Each structure stands twice: as C-alpha cells, then as structure tokens.
Amino acid sequence: MTLLEAKDLCKRYASGGRQVAALDGVSLTLAAGETLGLAGASGSGKSTLARVLTRLVPPDGGAVRFEGEDWLALSGEGLRRRRARMQMVFQDVLGAFNPRATVGAVIGDPLRIHAVVPKADRAREVAALLDRVGLPASYAARSIRDLSGGQRQRVAIARAIAPRPALVVLDEAVSALDVSLRERMLELLVALQRERGIAYLFVSHDLAVLSAVSHRLAIMEAGRIVETGPAAQVIGDPRSPAGQALVRAVPVLKRPD
Amino acid sequence: MTALCEIRQLRVTYRGQPAPALDGIDLDIRAGERLAIIGESGSGKSTFARALADLLPGGASVAGELRWAAGHAPRAGRDIGFVFQDPAASLNPVLTIGEQVAEGARRHLGLSRKEGRLRALEMLERVRLPDPEKTLDAFPHQLSGGQRQRVAIAAALAAKPGLLIADEPTSALDMVVQAEIVALLGDLVRDGGMTLVFITHDIALASGFADRVAIFRDGTLVEAGPTGRVLAAPRAAYTAALIASHRDLATPPLIGEAGR
Numbered sequence: 001m002t003l004l005e006a007k008d009l010c011k012r013y014a015s016g017g018r019q020v021a022a023l024d025g026v027s028l029t030l031a032a033g034e035t036l037g038l039a040g041a042s043g044s045g046k047s048t049l050a051r052v053l054t055r056l057v058p059p060d061g062g063a064v065r066f067e068g069e070d071w072l073a074l075s076g077e078g079l080r081r082r083r084a085r086m087q088m089v090f091q092d093v094l095g096a097f098n099p100r101a102t103v104g105a106v107i108g109d110p111l112r113i114h115a116v117v118p119k120a121d122r123a124r125e126v127a128a129l130l131d132r133v134g135l136p137a138s139y140a141a142r143s144i145r146d147l148s149g150g151q152r153q154r155v156a157i158a159r160a161i162a163p164r165p166a167l168v169v170l171d172e173a174v175s176a177l178d179v180s181l182r183e184r185m186l187e188l189l190v191a192l193q194r195e196r197g198i199a200y201l202f203v204s205h206d207l208a209v210l211s212a213v214s215h216r217l218a219i220m221e222a223g224r225i226v227e228t229g230p231a232a233q234v235i236g237d238p239r240s241p242a243g244q245a246l247v248r249a250v251p252v253l254k255r256p257d
Numbered sequence: 258m259t260a261l262c263e264i265r266q267l268r269v270t271y272r273g274q275p276a277p278a279l280d281g282i283d284l285d286i287r288a289g290e291r292l293a294i295i296g297e298s299g300s301g302k303s304t305f306a307r308a309l310a311d312l313l314p315g316g317a318s319v320a321g322e323l324r325w326a327a328g329h330a331p332r333a334g335r336d337i338g339f340v341f342q343d344p345a346a347s348l349n350p351v352l353t354i355g356e357q358v359a360e361g362a363r364r365h366l367g368l369s370r371k372e373g374r375l376r377a378l379e380m381l382e383r384v385r386l387p388d389p390e391k392t393l394d395a396f397p398h399q400l401s402g403g404q405r406q407r408v409a410i411a412a413a414l415a416a417k418p419g420l421l422i423a424d425e426p427t428s429a430l431d432m433v434v435q436a437e438i439v440a441l442l443g444d445l446v447r448d449g450g451m452t453l454v455f456i457t458h459d460i461a462l463a464s465g466f467a468d469r470v471a472i473f474r475d476g477t478l479v480e481a482g483p484t485g486r487v488l489a490a491p492r493a494a495y496t497a498a499l500i501a502s503h504r505d506l507a508t509p510p511l512i513g514e515a516g517r
Contacts, residue, residue, distance in 0.1 A: 035512070042402060042431040149298070178297035178458060180502045190511045205431035208504045212511045235506050249432040251461035253503050255488050 003166055003199050004030040004053070004071075009062035011048055011223075022048040023059065024223035032166065033193065035200040037214030037231060039207050039246050045223040046203045050171045053201065054088045055079065067166060084114040084163035091172040094144050094152045103130070103147070104140030107158050114163040129158040133188060150181040154188070161192060171203045186212050207246045211235050219243040260285040261420065261452050262309070263324040269304050272316030278304040279476045286420075288326070291446060291453040293463030293484070295499070296473035305473065306424045306456045310337050331420060335365040338413030342425040344405035347412075348397040354381070355393035358412045365416035380411035384441060403434035407441070414445060421446060424456040439466060461503050464488055472496050 011023040022045045030036050040046040051057045053064065055071070064071040067085060074082055087110075097106060107126045111117060117125045127137035133154040139147075147155065153173065160168050170189070174182045190213055192198060204210050210217060210231070217234040219227040221242035227234060238244045267282040279301040286292055286309075296302035307313045309323070310333060323330070331337045341347045348357060358380050359373030368376055374393065381389035384407040397405055406426060413421060423442060427435035443466045446453040457463050463470055464484055471481035472493065479493045491497045 041433045179504070180297070180498065183502050183504065186511055205433070207432070208506060208508070211506055212504060212508070214510075215512065231510070245433045247506065249436040250505050251436075251459060251465060252505050252507075253461040253488065253500065254464040254484075 001032045002029055002065075003032045003034075003067065004028075004201075005065045006049075006053065007063045009049065009052055009064070010060045011045075011052055011057070012060055021045075021223045023052065023062075026062070026220075026223070026225055028218060028225060028228070030167065030199050030201060033197040033199055034216070035193065035202055035214045037207075037210030037217045038201060038203045038220060039205065039210055039217060040220035040242065041205060041246070044220040044242070046205075046220045047171055048223075049220070050088070050169050050201065050203050054086060054169050055083070081114070084110070084116075085165050086167045086169065087160035087163065087165040088169040088171065089153070089156045089160050089173040091176050092149070092152065093156045094147075097144050099145035100143050102140065103135075103142050103144065103155050106144065106155060107140070107162055110159060110163040116163055125162070129162055130155075132161075132192070133158045134184075150177055150185070153177060153185060157185075157188065157192070161196065161198065164196070165198060167199045167201065169201045169203070172205070173202075174209060175204065175206065182209070189213060205246075206250075207235065208250045219246065259288050259326060260324075261288040261326050262286045264309075264322070265324065266321035267305075267308060267323065268320040269301075269308050269313065270318045271314070272318075277476060279308065282321070282478050284471055284478060284481055286452060286454060287469075288419075289450060289452055290468045291443070291455065291466055293467035293470045294454060294456045294473060295458070295460050295463055295470055297458055297499075299475065300473040301476040302456045302458075302473045303424055304476075306339075306422050306454065309454065310339050310422050312339065331418075332365075334361045334418070335416050336418050336420065338416075338418040338421045340406070340409050340413050340421065340423040340426045342428050344402065344409040344429075345397065347409050348405060350397055352396075353393065354395050354397065354400070354408050358408065358415050360415075361412060362415040376415060377411070380415050381408070383414075383445065384408070384411045386411075403430050403438065406430060406434075406438055410438075410442065410445070414449070414451075417449070418451070420452045420454065422454045422456070425458070426455075427462075428458070435462070442466075460488075460499050461505065472499065 007027045009023045009026040012019045012021050038046050052059045104126050107129055108122055111122050111125055126140050130137050130139055135154055174185045214231040217231045218225045219240055219242050227240040227243045238247050264282055264284045268277050269279040270277040294302045355374055355377045358377035362368050362376040363373040378389055381392055386392050386407050427438050467484050470484050470487050472479040474495050479495050
C-alpha cells in the first residue's frame with residue numbers, strides 16, 4: 001500500500017546571486033512499513049528533501065500525497081493534527097530544545113498536543129515509551145542536558161513514535177553516535193518498525209548504515225534521484241557514478257589474510 | 258624505526274574535573290610512521306592529540322613525560338602541523354585562502370610576501386583543489402566543507418612540519434569526501450617523509466592506511482601494535498568488541514530477508 005508519493009518536487013535557493021536547485025524534480029514512493037534509504041553526498045539535496053516532506057520548508061513545485069491526502073495543501077489546524085502521522089528525528093534534534101526541559105515534558109508534548117492518551121494516562125505512556133527505547137522510567141524527571149548523546153537520541157525516537165506515526169523521517173539520526181551505540185540504535189529502529197508497522201525515510205551519507213535497515217535505496221546527486229532499487233541490488237551493482245562513489249567510500253576493515 | 262617522541266605515564270586533567278581525561282599513557286611515536294589513535298567519545302583520543310601538540314586549554318594540568326628526539330618540544334606550525342575536525346574553526350573567515358596558507362610558511366620559512374603566495378599556490382595544487390589560482394583569492398565561505406579541509410591541510414603543511422596530527426579530520430564530511438581526504442593525507446605524508454598521527458573513532462578507516470594503531474578507552478591506552486596484528490589477534494576484549502561492531506556493506510542487514 002502506498003503511504004507516501006512525492007512527484008516532481010523542486011526547491012531552489014539563492015546562492016551568491018545565482019539560483020541553485022536543491023531539488024530538481026524529485027519523485028519517490030514509500031509503502032507502509034517500508035524503509036527507503038536515501039543516500040547522497042553533502043549538497044546532494046537529501047536533507048532538503050527530508051525538510052520538504054516534513055513540511056519544514058515549502059517546495060517551489062511538485063506534489064506530495066501522504067495517506068491519501070494532498071499533504072502540501074494542509075495548513076493550520078489540519079496540518080497540526082496530521083503531523084502526528086509523520087514525525088522526524090534529526091542528528092541531534094534535542095540539541096535544539098531548552099536544555100532544562102525534562103525528558104518527561106519532551107516526550108509528553110506530542111502526547112498532549114495530539115491527545116494520544118487521556119491526560120490521566122500520560123505519565124504512564126511516557127514511562128512505557130522510555131522503557132521501549134531502553135531507558136528507565138525515572139529518566140522522565142531528568143533534564144535533556146544531563147543525557148549523553150546516545151540517550152538523547154533514544155529520547156528523540158521515543159518522542160517521534162509517541163503520536164503513533166505512520167512515517168518517521170530520519171536525517172543522519174545515528175551519524176553522531178559511537179559505532180556500538182549506533183548498532184543498538186539501528187536494532188531499536190528495526191524492532192519498532194516490526195512492532196508498529198512504521199515506515200522510515202532514512203537519510204544518510206553512510207551507505208553502511210542504510211544497508212543495515214533499508215528495503216530500498218535511492219541515490220541522490222545534484223538535487224535528483226539518479227538511481228533507485230532494492231537495497232541489495234543498488235549496493236551489489238550500483239549503476240550511477242554517485243552510487244558507485246558511495247559504495248567505494250565505505251571503509252572496509254582490512255584484516256590480514 | 259627511531260622514536261620521534263617517547264610518551265611516558267602521560268596524565269592530563271582538565272580544570273575543574275575530578276578525574277583525569279587521560280592517564281598512564283605509555284606510547285612511542287616512531288619517525289615516519291602512520292599511527293592511528295582510535296577511540297570512542299570520552300576515550301581521551303583528542304586530549305592525547307592536543308597534549309602532543311601542546312594545544313591543551315589553559316588550566317589543564319599535565320603530568321608525565323613527552324621525550325622528543327629533537328631534544329626540545331616541537332614548535333606549533335613549524336615542527337607540527339595540526340588539522341582539526343572542523344575546518345571552519347581553524348580558518349579565519351576574513352582572510353583569503355592564499356593569505357592563510359602562506360602565513361605559516363612566511364613566518365617559519367622566512368618567505369617574502371611573493372614567495373609566500375607561490376608556496377600557497379604550490380600547496381593548493383598538492384592538496385588537489387580545483388582551480389588553485391582562483392582559490393588563492395577566495396574566502397573560506399566560498400568553498401565546500403571538503404575543500405575547506407583541503408585548505409586546512411595545505412595550511413598545516415605549508416611550513417613543511419615533520420609531524421602532522423589530524424584530529425578526526427573527516428568526521429564532519431560525507432563519506433565520499435572522507436575517502437578522498439584520507440587518500441590525500443596518506444599520499445602527502447608518504448611523499449613528504451612525514452610522521453602522521455591520525456585520530457579517529459573508525460577502526461576500519463584507520464585499517465586502510467595506518468602502520469600501527471593505538472586503542473584508547475576511558476582515558477587509558479587499551480592496546481597498541483601493528484595494524485595487521487591488532488586486527489587479526491586483538492589482545493584486549495574491548496578491541497575485539499570494536500572490531501565486531503564495525504559495519505560495512507558485507508555485514509548482513511538487520512532487516513533479515515527483506516530487501517533481498
């Protein structure tokens with residue numbers, strides 16, 4: 001079942017008096033419960049695409065259907081309500097929060113805004129979400145600033161899944177984490193997808209990360225999707241120069257023979 | 258290989274911190290080698306790089322010895338070049354690329370303004386920047402992140418130091434650019450007969466070019482040795498775990514049969 005369909009998305013930025021196309025006619029589809037890995041180098045437009053789809057920046061052209069609705073036509077109260085269905089996790093999304101905000105407030109906010117559970121059940125739901133992402137319920141009382149980077153990303157994931165979204169857009173969501181933490185975070189995301197049927201649009205410059213979690217891969221370059229296909233096929237036999245460069249760039253552990 | 262620097266019982270404690278950031282470090286840096294210092298966050302690897310280059314912040318207390326073969330501590334810029342993770346932090350936004358790359362060479366090699374500019378041009382060519390002539394008169398904000406890091410490398414090497422310390426020089430860059438920068442550093446160090454100390458969290462990246470690796474964790478040195486030996490037969494359980502947690506394109510996906 002098609003969850004999201006983007007057609008011909010365009011976004012131009014002015015740069016040094018010139019118009020630069022960050023998105024130059026991008027089309028993609030995402031099925032419910034599926035992970036689409038979106039790979040590209042810096043400046044390829046992948047983060048712009050994530051921001052356009054999550055309605056953080058408006059596109060200059062194109063259309064998006066999400067759960068059967070004209071997603072770009074939504075505004076005001078309608079958009080606010082429907083945002084519960086499409087959440088996002090960025091590299092350090094909680095870094096933008098008031099550092100004194102408590103974990104409980106950060107996770108409780110979407111529960112309150114979207115009236116996910118009755119008010120009386122909110123604290124219990126926060127505790128359940130913390131437990132699900134591997135943090136003790138007592139963390140609800142802690143400040144964001146007292147968390148490590150890995151704990152912050154777990155809280156960001158708990159916040160994202162709190163309003164029971166159909167799609168979570170992850171933009172370099174594990175890139176700042178140490179390798180051992182990163183692996184555990186990827187396992188958590190995969191487990192959550194299995195349990196809740198969440199679809200992910202997973203944006204990264206790291207093909208090794210994407211290959212761990214993606215059903216399909218799309219390669220972006222200069223504002224366009226230049227290659228797309230099943231993950232194993234794109235990794236095993238990349239057709240585009242950009243895809244080949246990304247495959248070559250993954251460091252391989254050189255064990256002596 | 259002779260030791261360029263013998264580090265003995267190095268301990269660094271930052272002001273106001275109860276525990277040292279680095280403690281009991283014994284390690285030799287050998288002349289002409291490519292040494293990778295590998296560790297996760299909080300391992301002390303960046304503190305080690307800064308202690309070596311005498312770049313620790315004021316108030317940090319240092320105990321132990323750094324015995325330099327030259328008999329004196331190396332002079333920053335002249336004997337040691339340093340490349341930081343974020344090239345924006347090491348480049349001055351209001352000076353042209355040419356001025357910044359020439360600066361160290363002029364100061365340490367006593368070059369005239371004109372000679373400095375020529376040296377800067379030569380360095381920009383060596384770090385394979387496109388259109389080096391034009392880049393001389395550009396400002397940092399006009400370049401991409403990868404190009405800025407090339408400029409930072411050119412500036413660090415302009416005065417021909419014998420030792421280059423690179424502290425996570427590719428962590429802020431995408432992987433395609435990372436691969437190019439690592440290859441560039443390897444070539445420059447080999448061609449120049451320099452010693453390279455490369456700080457990284459990525460054991461696979463290090464395995465591609467380092468002669469020796471030193472694994473740091475929680476401010477201590479876990480093990481050090483030739484890259485091949487450490488990867489084939491790690492002596493510490495932590496090193497083995499670090500190797501096991503590496504993921505590349507040959508690692509089975511977490512989503513099982515899906516996508517196949």
